[in-house]
Structure formats: C-alpha cells, structure tokens
Amino acid sequence: MYAFAYQRPTTVRQVQSALGKHEDAKILAGGQTLLPTMKQRLASPSAVIDLGHVAGLSGIEKKGRNIVIGAMARHAEVATSEVVREAIPALAALAGGIGDPAVRNRGTIGGSVANNDPSADYPAALLALGATIVTNKRKIAADDFFQGMFTTALEEGEIITKVSFPVPAKAAYVKFPNPASRYAMVGVFVSKKGSDVKVAVTGASNEGVFRAAGLEAALKGKFNPKAVEGVAVDGSNFIADIHGSADYRANLVSVMTKRAVTKALGK
Amino acid sequence: MISVSMTVNGKAVSAKIDPRTLLVQFLRENLLLTGTHVGCDTSQCGACVVHVDGKAIKSCTTLAATCDGASVVTIEGLAHDGVLHPMQEAFRENHGLQCGFCTPGMIMSAIDIVNRKGHDLDEHTIREELEGNICRCTGYHNIVKSVAAGAHAMAGSK
Structure with a gap:
C-alpha cells in the first residue's frame, strides 16, 4: 500500500471539506473493498477519510x-x-x-x-x-x-x-456464487408491490447491475416461475470469463429469476 | 505518523504509526503478538481474525488507525493463568489442527460464532459460519467437531 494522509472527521461537513482539500482522496467506510484494492496498489489515494467517527450515518x-x-x-x-x-x-x-x-x-x-x-x-x-x-x-x-x-x-x-x-409485498434474492470467490456469478432480486414487478440482475453484465425489462413484463402478467420460461435474456453484453460464457450467464439469469420468484412466493 | 491508542487483550497500548499500518501489522510488529497470522493477505483465509469491540474481523483488511479507542482481543488474550480457553482446549482435545497455521483465526471465528449463534451448533451451521476461514490440512472434519465441543464447553464455563 502506498502512503496516504489519514483523516478522521466527525461530521459530514468535515468530510466534504476534507474531500475538497485533497486531490484523489478516498472515503473509507468498512474498507472491505478499498483496503484490498489499495494493498494491490490498484488504488493509491493521497488521503483516506475515515467515516468511522462521523455522526448521523448509522442506525x-x-x-x-x-x-x-x-x-x-x-x-x-x-x-x-x-x-x-x-x-x-x-x-x-x-x-x-x-x-x-x-x-x-x-x-x-x-x-x-x-x-x-x-x-x-x-x-x-x-x-x-x-x-x-x-x-x-x-x-x-x-x-x-x-x-x-x-x-x-x-x-x-x-x-x-x-x-x-x-417495503414490498413480496421479494426475494437468489444468487449463484462463484465456487471459489463466492461472488455472485449471477444474482437476481425480484420484488412485487401491487401490480408492479421489478427484477434486478447483478454479476452478469459488463454494464453492471441492471433491470431485466423482459422478465419484468412477463412477471407482471403472472407472478409465477412458469412466466419466466420462454423469456429471452439478451446476453450479448454479458461477462464471459473462465468461470462461464455469456450464454451460460444468460441462462443463469433465467434460472435464478425462477428460483427468486418461487422464494418470493414462499414456496 | 499518527497516534493510536487501543486496548489489546485488556492492556492499554498506544503508538505512533504510519497511517497505512494494518491492524495485523500493528499487532505483530509493534506489539509482537505473533499469534495472529497473515495467510493470504487478501481477506479470504481468516488466519488474521481477531475481535474488535467483541466482533470477529479480518485484521489484514483493517487499518490500525480505524481501531483507535477500540478493544481488541487476539488469540494471546484467551488463556488465563495458564489455563486454555474452552475453545482452545476443544481444538486440542479433538485434534482440530494439523500444522496449526489457521488455528488462531479458526478459534477467534469459532468464539464469535458462539457469541452470535449460541452453544448448540449443528454441523451445517458451523460449516456455513466458517466460510471465511480456510484450512489446507485437515479437511475441516475435526475443526467442525472442535467448534461444536468448544461451544458446549463455553456454556459450562460461564
């Protein structure tokens, strides 16, 4: 890890002013991503601003x-x-x-x-x-x-x-963890509130987290795992690596969505 | 340099440190408490687990500076007057270690599991909860047995 100046503000206003004073300052919350990144020298902030003592951020x-x-x-x-x-x-x-x-x-x-x-x-x-x-x-x-x-x-x-x-009426999250890293290769969160259904997918896309419009439309029709069958998941911009191809991840999106809907229904 | 003060195994300590000092470095290099190990150094293996304010954390992924004012317990803080902590004793009794490198972290995590989940732990719970601790010798069988036995023994020692 490269050297940095350490700041320990106690108010959000002080955090803001510390951010203004240091170019390339980084905010440290729990540090479970930032510190490993800094240890690998993928990040080298000039200052680290610790939120641990800032009032009003907990609860x-x-x-x-x-x-x-x-x-x-x-x-x-x-x-x-x-x-x-x-x-x-x-x-x-x-x-x-x-x-x-x-x-x-x-x-x-x-x-x-x-x-x-x-x-x-x-x-x-x-x-x-x-x-x-x-x-x-x-x-x-x-x-x-x-x-x-x-x-x-x-x-x-x-x-x-x-x-x-x-607060939703029904919701569930199901992920398929990478067998080694345990990060989600695909994770799907579904929620239902009134007639509105939302489906969000993490782990799969090069664009990061996204809402799956096709799956949402199908599930609005009928909030049932069967509704997911036959809905095409476009994997053209999905992550492809040694752990799985884009098509594999696209299929996982369907499977995880079905499981999440089943779970949300309490089955 | 910045100054930090904390309680480690019941003793007040303070030092001037480089802000980038990790808690595990502070424990090992400043305080010479080398029972806390650095295994992977990437927060996967759990050999560096210690308790900060009563909660298990990975000391290789925590700045010493953020522990200012905290109470830290390491593997060295468990035995009292030459008597092993019940969880340590359970690992010895059940042959819960082979090379022993992962053991300090296993034991600190195990005590945290008991603190959160109670004294009656089934095998599934123990295996799930040890997700962040890696052993490369024993295949976990005796570790799981040790944790279950230690959890029971901790109930008796209260």
Missing part, C-alpha cells in the same frame, strides 16, 4: 412505509436487524449472504452502493426495491444512481448518508 429505522438504513450500517447489522427482517426479509437475507461473517462485521451498505462492483449484491436490492439513495446534497432514485460497472451518479464531494427502501 436502521422504519419511517412510515420505508426502511431507512444509515450508510455506515454493517452487513451483519442489516442481516440481524429485527426491523429489516420483519419488513423486508429478502434484504436481511441478502446482507447475511455477503462475503463471510468477518467481512460482514466491517463492510457497509454505503460502501457497497458507492463502489457499485458489478458482482456486488446490494445494488440488485436497491434497483429491484426502488430504493432512494440519500446523500449530503440530494436524493437519488436507484434507477438513476447506478450508471455502469463501478460508476454511479455521485459527484465530487458527494457522500451517501442513508438508503431508503419502500
């Missing part, structure tokens, strides 16, 4: 019909939160399946969302649940937030403070 609460999760909430907290488990059990289960127990004790929802790794689990949940990302400057709909692999709508000096999830 999980139910606000009206939404579950609001602080950006610094660890995966383990979301996984075990009574509030989340009761309102959106699929989200708690997703958080409980990220990495391993020690990683879940450090990794945060804000960090995962801001990083937008193409194989990360959380982005699929945000898209499929129609979540809103709250920053120090504005509120951003998940559909506008994720803009391709490792790319988001966040601007310079903009910090995620919380994520707000509308």
Whole structure:
C-alpha cells in the first residue's frame, strides 16, 4: 500500500471539506473493498477519510412505509436487524449472504452502493426495491444512481448518508456464487408491490447491475416461475470469463429469476 | 505518523504509526503478538481474525488507525493463568489442527460464532459460519467437531 494522509472527521461537513482539500482522496467506510484494492496498489489515494467517527450515518429505522438504513450500517447489522427482517426479509437475507461473517462485521451498505462492483449484491436490492439513495446534497432514485460497472451518479464531494427502501409485498434474492470467490456469478432480486414487478440482475453484465425489462413484463402478467420460461435474456453484453460464457450467464439469469420468484412466493 | 491508542487483550497500548499500518501489522510488529497470522493477505483465509469491540474481523483488511479507542482481543488474550480457553482446549482435545497455521483465526471465528449463534451448533451451521476461514490440512472434519465441543464447553464455563 502506498502512503496516504489519514483523516478522521466527525461530521459530514468535515468530510466534504476534507474531500475538497485533497486531490484523489478516498472515503473509507468498512474498507472491505478499498483496503484490498489499495494493498494491490490498484488504488493509491493521497488521503483516506475515515467515516468511522462521523455522526448521523448509522442506525436502521422504519419511517412510515420505508426502511431507512444509515450508510455506515454493517452487513451483519442489516442481516440481524429485527426491523429489516420483519419488513423486508429478502434484504436481511441478502446482507447475511455477503462475503463471510468477518467481512460482514466491517463492510457497509454505503460502501457497497458507492463502489457499485458489478458482482456486488446490494445494488440488485436497491434497483429491484426502488430504493432512494440519500446523500449530503440530494436524493437519488436507484434507477438513476447506478450508471455502469463501478460508476454511479455521485459527484465530487458527494457522500451517501442513508438508503431508503419502500417495503414490498413480496421479494426475494437468489444468487449463484462463484465456487471459489463466492461472488455472485449471477444474482437476481425480484420484488412485487401491487401490480408492479421489478427484477434486478447483478454479476452478469459488463454494464453492471441492471433491470431485466423482459422478465419484468412477463412477471407482471403472472407472478409465477412458469412466466419466466420462454423469456429471452439478451446476453450479448454479458461477462464471459473462465468461470462461464455469456450464454451460460444468460441462462443463469433465467434460472435464478425462477428460483427468486418461487422464494418470493414462499414456496 | 499518527497516534493510536487501543486496548489489546485488556492492556492499554498506544503508538505512533504510519497511517497505512494494518491492524495485523500493528499487532505483530509493534506489539509482537505473533499469534495472529497473515495467510493470504487478501481477506479470504481468516488466519488474521481477531475481535474488535467483541466482533470477529479480518485484521489484514483493517487499518490500525480505524481501531483507535477500540478493544481488541487476539488469540494471546484467551488463556488465563495458564489455563486454555474452552475453545482452545476443544481444538486440542479433538485434534482440530494439523500444522496449526489457521488455528488462531479458526478459534477467534469459532468464539464469535458462539457469541452470535449460541452453544448448540449443528454441523451445517458451523460449516456455513466458517466460510471465511480456510484450512489446507485437515479437511475441516475435526475443526467442525472442535467448534461444536468448544461451544458446549463455553456454556459450562460461564
């Protein structure tokens, strides 16, 4: 790891001003992606701004019909939160399946969302649940937030403070983990609220997380695993590597969607 | 250089360190607590697991600076007055190790599992929960047995 200046602000305003002072500063939330990246010298920020002591970024609460999760909430907290488990059990289960127990004790929802790794689990949940990302400057709909692999709508000096999830009627997340890395080769989050159905796919595309319009249309007709059969999944821009071809991943999208719908129906 | 202060195995420690010092480096090189191991150095293997404020974390993927003010427990902090912690004793009794390299991390993770999931652990739970700890000798069979036995023993030792 290359040398950097370490900053430990206590307010979001101080974070913003620290970001303004250092060129190439990076925000450190749980560090479970940033630190490995820095150790491999794939990132060499001039300054690391630690969010660990910043007030107002923690906590999980139910606000009206939404579950609001602080950006610094660890995966383990979301996984075990009574509030989340009761309102959106699929989200708690997703958080409980990220990495391993020690990683879940450090990794945060804000960090995962801001990083937008193409194989990360959380982005699929945000898209499929129609979540809103709250920053120090504005509120951003998940559909506008994720803009391709490792790319988001966040601007310079903009910090995620919380994520707000509308409570769905039914939801489930199913992933096919890579047998070695355990990252999702394909992960599918489905949700249903009234007549609206959303299907978000992570792990598969070179463009990062995306909503599968064809699958959504089919499932709006009938929210049933059978509805997925015969729906073509366009894998032309899917990831192809030693773990699986683009076609293989396209097929996985169908299979994971069927499983997720079955799970969402409680079967 | 920045200053950090924390409690390690019940003792207050402070030092001036380079901000890029990882917690595992701080433990091993500053405090000479070499029981915490560096296996893969990429947060896969779990040989570096320690407890920070009561929770298992990978010390190779944590900056020492972020643990300022925290309470850290390492494998060296488990035995008291020459008596092994019940989980350590269970690993010895059940031959839960061969070369022993992964053992400190296994034991720290195992205690964390008991703290979260209680004393009655089935094999499936233990195997799932040990996802972040890799052993390259034993094939896990005796490790799983050790964790189950240690979990029971910890109930008795309370």
